[in-house]
Structures are given as C-alpha cells and as structure tokens.
Amino acid sequence: TQLLEQSPQFLSIQEGENLTVYCNSSSVFSSLQWYRQEPGEGPVLLVTVVTGGEVKKLKRLTFQFGDARKDSSLHITAAQPGDTGLYLCAVMDSSYKLIFGSGTRLLVRP
Amino acid sequence: EPEVTQTPSHQVTQMGQEVILRCVPISNHLYFYWYRQILGQKVEFLVSFYNNEISEKSEIFDDQFSVERPDGSNFTLKIRSTKLEDSAMYFCASNAPLEYEQYFGPGTRLTVT
Numbered sequence: 698t699q700l701l702e703q704s705p706q707f708l709s710i711q712e713g714e715n716l717t718v719y720c721n722s723s724s725v726f727s728s729l730q731w732y733r734q735e736p737g738e739g740p741v742l743l744v745t746v747v748t749g750g751e752v753k754k755l756k757r758l759t760f761q762f763g764d765a766r767k768d769s770s771l772h773i774t775a776a777q778p779g780d781t782g783l784y785l786c787a788v789m790d791s792s793y794k795l796i797f798g799s800g801t802r803l804l805v806r807p
Numbered sequence: 808e809p810e811v812t813q814t815p816s817h818q819v820t821q822m823g824q825e826v827i828l829r830c831v832p833i834s835n836h837l838y839f840y841w842y843r844q845i846l847g848q849k850v851e852f853l854v855s856f857y858n859n860e861i862s863e864k865s866e867i868f869d870d871q872f873s874v875e876r877p878d879g880s881n882f883t884l885k886i887r888s889t890k891l892e893d894s895a896m897y898f899c900a901s902n903a904p905l906e907y908e909q910y911f912g913p914g915t916r917l918t919v920t
Binding site: 745747789 | 840898
C-alpha cells in the first residue's frame with residue numbers, strides 16, 4: 698500500500714497571503730488527484746495530474762506534479778476565506794481504487 | 808453538471824440493526840465505489856464494483872457488508888448488523904471507463920447508538 702504524506706497538517710493564514718501545500722511519497726504514480734473537502738461533505742475533485750513535471754492552473758490554484766511522479770504541490774495565490782477547507786491528495790492504485798493522504802486543513806482568516 | 812447523489816444524508820440506527828445506504832452514480836459511469844471516513848480520519852476504501860460484481864474489497868468490508876446494483880441507476884451498501892465503530896461518513900464514488908477521475912457523492916452520515 699502506497700503511503701501519501703501531506704504537509705503541513707494545518708495552516709492558518711491571513712486573507713491575501715500565498716501558500717503551498719505538499720503531497721509526497723516514495724512511490725511512483727501514474728496520476729495524482731487533488732480534492733477539496735468541506736465539513737460534512739464529500740471530496741470535490743479539483744484536478745488530475747498525469748505527466749511528470751506537469752503544471753495545471755485553476756484560477757488562483759496552481760498544481761504541479763513532480764518530474765519523477767512521486768510528489769505534487771498545490772499553490773494558492775492571494776488566498777480568500779472561501780478557500781478554507783481540507784485539501785486532500787489521492788492516487789489511484791493498479792486496481793483503480795483511490796488512496797488518500799491525511800490532508801492539509803487550511804483556514805484563511807478574513 | 809451530472810453528479811453522484813446519496814440518500815439519506817443522515818442515518819441514525821441502533822447497534823445490531825440493518826442499514827441500507829443508497830447512491831445514484833453518474834449515468835454513463837461503469838465503476839462504482841464505497842469509501843468511508845471516520846470523524847477526523849482519512850478517507851478509506853471499502854469496496855469497488857464493476858460489471859455487476861465486486862472487483863476488490865478492503866479488510867473493513869467483512870461479511871456484515873454487501874453491495875448491490877439492483878437496477879440500472881442505484882448502487883447500495885448494506886450493513887447487516889451495525890456496530891458502534893461503523894459510525895462514519897460513507898461516500899459513494901464513480902468513474903467512467905478509462906478515466907482517472909472519481910467523483911464523490913455528498914455522503915451519508917451514519918450514527919450507530
């Protein structure tokens with residue numbers, strides 16, 4: 698079973714600041730997904746990265762897949778209170794089930 | 808935009824009772840999953856389902872659990888005799904053939920008393 702480590706576990710920042718969260722493993726993945734989850738709700742898919750070195754942008758969110766496809770980062774520019782939530786990375790194993798990290802809980806203070 | 812739906816949103820049951828959690832996956836998807844998330848813990852895989860049979864199940868998915876696709880739209884998870892430790896959020900997910908993206912429903916909060 699692949700182990701995904703996410704860091705930091707918690708992050709509290711002021712509105713307008715930039716931040717980066719990380720998802721790391723010692724294993725190589727064919728793809729990696731980022732989800733955002735709010736309390737009492739299901740994970741909402743943000744992006745899938747597939748190619749080593751790939752960078753994808755979703756408005757103020759920038760996702761990067763490491764060259765070796767072992768790690769990924771999510772960068773948020775000018776964070777807003779609406780960005781508050783639990784950010785999860787997940788990988789699909791050979792049997793197509795998702796394995797999740799523990800997540801980074803982000804709080805953006807107004 | 809198509810979405811996965813789940814009912815009920817919250818289910819309270821007594822220990823030992825049977826519960827059925829219901830899901831309607833996205834209509835053109837063929838792969839279906841159940842995951843659960845105990846409060847404050849990771850989302851963890853329970854079972855995957857394809858072509859009307861279980862593809863894989865985790866250690867959590869013991870004989871008390873079963874899944875069914877009774878018709879062309881619904882996908883259900885049954886727990887025969889609930890235990891206190893079954894209390895969790897249960898999420899249904901689905902994905903289309905040859906695609907990485909899995910889409911999750913809003914979840915059912917199961918509380919066993």
